[in-house]
Amino acid sequence: MILLAVTANAQIVNIESARMQSDTVGWKGSAQMGFSYTKNTNKVLDFTTGAHLQYKSKKDLYLVLGNSELLKNGGSSLINNSFLHLRYNHKFTPRMRWEWFSQLQNNAVTGIEFRFLAGTGPRFKLTEGNAFRSYLGIAAMYEDERDKAALLGSPSIHHRDARGNLYYSFSWKPEEGTELISTLFLQPKLFDIADYRVLEQFSFRIKPGQHFSARFDVNYLFDTHPAPAQPTTNFRVGTGIGYEL
Numbered sequence: 563m564i565l566l567a568v569t570a571n572a573q574i575v576n577i578e579s580a581r582m583q584s585d586t587v588g589w590k591g592s593a594q595m596g597f598s599y600t601k602n603t604n605k606v607l608d609f610t611t612g613a614h615l616q617y618k619s620k621k622d623l624y625l626v627l628g629n630s631e632l633l634k635n636g637g638s639s640l641i642n643n644s645f646l647h648l649r650y651n652h653k654f655t656p657r658m659r660w661e662w663f664s665q666l667q668n669n670a671v672t673g674i675e676f677r678f679l680a681g682t683g684p685r686f687k688l689t690e691g692n693a694f695r696s697y698l699g700i701a702a703m704y705e706d707e708r709d710k711a712a713l714l715g716s717p718s719i720h721h722r723d724a725r726g727n728l729y730y731s732f733s734w735k736p737e738e739g740t741e742l743i744s745t746l747f748l749q750p751k752l753f754d755i756a757d758y759r760v761l762e763q764f765s766f767r768i769k770p771g772q773h774f775s776a777r778f779d780v781n782y783l784f785d786t787h788p789a790p791a792q793p794t795t796n797f798r799v800g801t802g803i804g805y806e807l
Contacts (some may be wrong), residue, residue, distance in 0.1 A: 573623075574614055575722065577684070577759075578757045579691070580733050583747070586620065587618055587620060588615075588617070588655075589615070589616070589617050590615075590616045590618075591613070591614055591616065592613070592614045592804060592805065593609065593612070593805070594610070594612045594613075594802070594804050594805075595610065595611045595612075595614045596609070596610045596611075597609050597610075597653050597800075598607070601671075603641065605634075605635075607634045607710050608629045608632070608633045608634075609630075609631070609632045609633075609691075610629075610630070610632075611614070611626075611629070611630050611631075612628060612629040613626075613627075613628050613629075614626070614628075615627075619754045621652055621653040622650070622651070622652055622674045622799075623649075623650065623651045623652075623659075624649075624650055624655070625647075625648070625649040625650075626646075626647070626648055627645075627646075627647040627649075628645065628646045628647070629644060629645055630643070630644035630660055631644070633642055639736070641726075642668070642670040643667075643668060643669040644667070644668055644799075645665060645666065645667040646663050646665065646666045646667075647663065647664075648663065648664050648665070648666075649661060649662070649663040650663075651669065651685060655805075656687070657686060657687045659684070659685045660668055660682070660683070660684055660685070660688075661682060661683060661684070661685050661701065661771070662682045662700070662717050663680070663682070663701075663703075664678075664679065664680040664681075665677070665678070665679050665680075666678055667679075670710075671682065672723070672788065672789060672792055672796060673706060673709050673710045673731060673788065673789025673790065673791065674708075674709060674787075674789060675708045675710055675718055675730075676706075676707070676708045677705065677706070677707045677708075678705070678707075679703050679704065679705040679706070680703060680704055681701045681702055681703025681704065682701060682702070682703075682729055683699065683700050683701025683702060683727065684699070684700055684701075684704070685697060685698070685699045686698045686699070690731075692733050692735070693734060693735050693736065694732065694733070694735075694781070695732065695733050696715075696730070696731065697730070697731045697732070698728075698729070698730055698731075699727070699728065699730075699731075700726075700727075700728055701726070701727040701728075702720075702724065702725070702726060702727070702752070703724070703725055703726075704714070704723075704724055705722070705723045705724075705725055706710060706722050706778070707720070707721045707722075707723070708720050708721075708739070709789035709790060710789055710790065710791075711723070711790060714757070716775075719789070719790060720785035723751050723752075723757075724752040724753070725749050725750065725751050726748070726749060726750050727747070727748045727749050728747070728748045728749075729745055729746060729748070730745070731743070731744065731745040736737070738770055739768060739769045739770060741766075741767045741769075742764075742765070742766050742767075742770075743764070743765045743766075744762070744763070744764050744765075745759055745761060745762070745763050746760075746762050747759070747760065747762075747763075748760055749760040749761075749797055756786065756788045757786055758783065758786055759785045760783070760784045761781070761782065761783045761784075762780075762781075762782045763779070763780070763781050763782075764779065764780040764781075765777060765778070765779045766778045766779075767776070770800045773805050774803065774804075774805060775786065775789045775802075775804050775805075776801070776802070776803045777801065777802075777804070778799075778800075778801045779798075779799070779800045780798075780799050781796075781797070781798045781799075781800075782796075782797050783796040783797075
């Protein structure tokens with residue numbers, strides 16, 4: 563079953579909020595889709611879709627995450643973004659895993675025509691409990707990005723960079739069916755730390771039943787070197803409902 567969801571529109575994809583916490587092995591997944599059409603002085607089409615699949619064994623975790631959003635006003639695309647994220651991690655100790663990840667992405671709002679990245683690094687479990695868990699991740703990644711030009715008719719700007727990818731994340735479950743997740747990312751360009759991105763993502767979830775859930779998200783992004791003609795700061799608030807298998 564698929565229900566409406568409002569997705570985040572950010573330059574950095576928060577995988578922490580997408581992890582399905584489970585102490586049992588096996589498959590877990592979810593799917594969302596939304597559609598709306600408005601006709602008055604203009605024709606506005608809004609379509610969103612997303613899917614998440616995860617497999618967990620005693621020492622390994624495989625994760626596939628995809629999302630697409632299109633908002634058109636007449637013949638113009640106001641929002642057009644999509645991504646596909648693949649991740650694998652292996653548990654070496656109860657407190658440390660090693661992760662490998664890769665991602666494809668485009669985002670018209672932040673001026674990204676195409677982005678490919680791949681990276682690896684350790685992930686540490688700092689605290690663990692029934693109500694509160696926290697993690698620290700340190701990785702290096704290669705990023706191949708093509709940005710839209712500032713002026714129409716000018717060639718795209720192509721970057722090939724090595725970046726760090728550091729994050730601190732925690733989840734808090736004050737009671738059954740309620741969860742708060744916060745993740746702070748820092749992505750500095752290696753050998754040029756004046757070029758960096760900071761992202762804070764906050765997600766509040768309520769799950770009144772076994773399959774249905776509702777969420778409220780806040781995303782704040784600061785980029786010292788955004789795509790041409792794009793602001794250094796992006797902010798978005800979203801909410802939605804979903805269905806989990």
